[in-house]
Amino acid sequence: MLEARSLAAIRGERLVFRDVSFRLAAGGALLLVGPNGAGKSSLIRLLAGLTPPAAGALLWDDQDALDDPPLHATRLVFVGHMDAIKPGLTVADNLGLARRRSRADIVAALATVDLERFADLPARLLSSGQRRRLALSRLALSSAPLWLLDEPTTGLDAASVRRLEANFARHRAGGGMIIAATHLPLDLPGSVGLDLSRAGS
Numbered sequence: 001m002l003e004a005r006s007l008a009a010i011r012g013e014r015l016v017f018r019d020v021s022f023r024l025a026a027g028g029a030l031l032l033v034g035p036n037g038a039g040k041s042s043l044i045r046l047l048a049g050l051t052p053p054a055a056g057a058l059l060w061d062d063q064d065a066l067d068d069p070p071l072h073a074t075r076l077v078f079v080g081h082m083d084a085i086k087p088g089l090t091v092a093d094n095l096g097l098a099r100r101r102s103r104a105d106i107v108a109a110l111a112t113v114d115l116e117r118f119a120d121l122p123a124r125l126l127s128s129g130q131r132r133r134l135a136l137s138r139l140a141l142s143s144a145p146l147w148l149l150d151e152p153t154t155g156l157d158a159a160s161v162r163r164l165e166a167n168f169a170r171h172r173a174g175g176g177m178i179i180a181a182t183h184l185p186l187d188l189p190g191s192v193g194l195d196l197s198r199a200g201s
């Protein structure tokens with residue numbers, strides 16, 4: 001169970017949001033919405049433990065989640081909208097970079113986003129939507145329960161969005177949790193919406 005209690009974020013000198021509270025149980029999904037600048041990315045970074053909250057608390061199974069940042073990092077995968085892809089490496093080597101992975105695991109992860117036939121292509125040759133899919137294939141390499149996704153479907157074609165939605169459904173069926181910020185329609189059945197335009201000062 002992930003629980004946010006009255007979280008607030010300050011970026012620069014500005015209070016971006018305050019009093020953001022929610023609970024997310026195993027299998028749950030939370031959709032962050034709100035206009036540009038409402039603080040969706042700021043909240044995701046905070047939930048990922050990348051920036052501290054200005055106020056409030058984040059709990060994991062009733063314990064302070066941010067007390068032990070390395071432990072919190074093992075609970076989640078964060079796919080931000082900067083794709084963090086090394087253009088000089090092949091598609092497969094981009095996935096094997098952080099930890100040694102077997103070729104079979106890498107190809108299986110690429111297959112979740114229909115990129116396996118591009119495994120040996122330099123990543124710089126991918127289109128922007130394919131780069132996005134490569135970033136999203138990292139989800140399949142992790143067993144972390146919490147997926148934090150910033151604009152996951154930007155630049156994706158309709159078939160890729162549907163494939164991603166199926167991946168989301170599988171993750172949730174196995175007890176995983178999803179928090180996604182998006183401006184685009186995303187089919188996350190039973191998800192809860194959190195509108196950050198109502199959480200400003």
Ligand SMILES: Nc1ncnc2c1ncn2[C@@H]1O[C@H](COP(=O)(O)OP(=O)(O)OP(=O)(O)O)[C@@H](O)[C@H]1O
Pocket residue numbers: 011012013016034035036037038039040041042043181
């Ligand atoms: N590093 C930073 N330093 C100062 N201000 C920042 C920083 N990052 C973000 N901000 C400000 O924080 C506010 C919230 O930004 P954030 O990126 O969280 O919004 P968002 O809801 O994700 O927007 P978008 O829909 O455009 O992606 C904005 O006013 C932005 O200018």
